[in-house]
Amino acid sequence: MKILLIDDSRTMRNIQKKVLSAMDNVEISEAADGLEALAAVGEQGPFDLMLVDWNMPNMDGFTFVTKIRENDKTTPMIMVTTEAEKSRVLEALKAGVNNYAVKPFTPDALLEKIRQTLEKAGAGG
């Protein structure tokens, strides 16, 4: 399973990598902002899952999600962010994320969101 981790904090990406190490057969790529992530999708995609931070320099995660969904309706994406207002969650879902995880998170909570998301995506098609 190919996963793209998108977060401007390398520490946060490392923490998410540790969480993902609980899963079998994952191959992880990383990007530090939306622009890098678009490049990664072009060069290394398609991915089976993308974890997307919201607040990043150059291109934020919300813009990235919107751009991806212009022609890719299916790749599962989870927003992983400190943005926690209901209005933000709804905005992100409307833009096309499949699930939403709020920072701070426990490893179990993030893993559960990932499992839910992959299960639903698998069941859906």
Added chain:
Amino acid sequence: MPETQGNKVNPKLIVPFVKSAQDVFSTMAATKVTVGKPTIKKDPMPSYDISGIVGFSGEVVGSIVVSFHEQTSVKLVEAFAGEALEYGSNDFIDALGELCNMVAGAAKKDFGLDASISIPSVITGANHRVARMSDAPCLVIPCTTAAGEFAMEISVKQVSPAV
């Protein structure tokens, strides 16, 4: 709550930071945070050696500066990152910035207002100065942990939403 120069400190914008700091450090760094009595601060010098800064915009303007003793920051960053990082290195600054990002973001959700946060920045060095982003009073909340002390310096105010 303290008051200064006719500018009232708005508890609705302060209390969320106490909760968010406790949430962030307990969830991400297995560290309990105890807060002390807040004071109003006038001089622009941060309290300690290294500071993370996040700005607010939208219906709330201003900033939070989270200022740490060097030794406190070293221990908290290690607990967060899961490994010891060299004080002042890029990775160290990244980790401290992300902690402050989470403190600001988790507080923002409890404002009940439409606000945005900036990308965090981190400043180090003795007597570093931080330009505050509004004329709101600066409230300092001292925080104690098993790793040592840090302070949240909160200077935020609500601005009327555009009609």
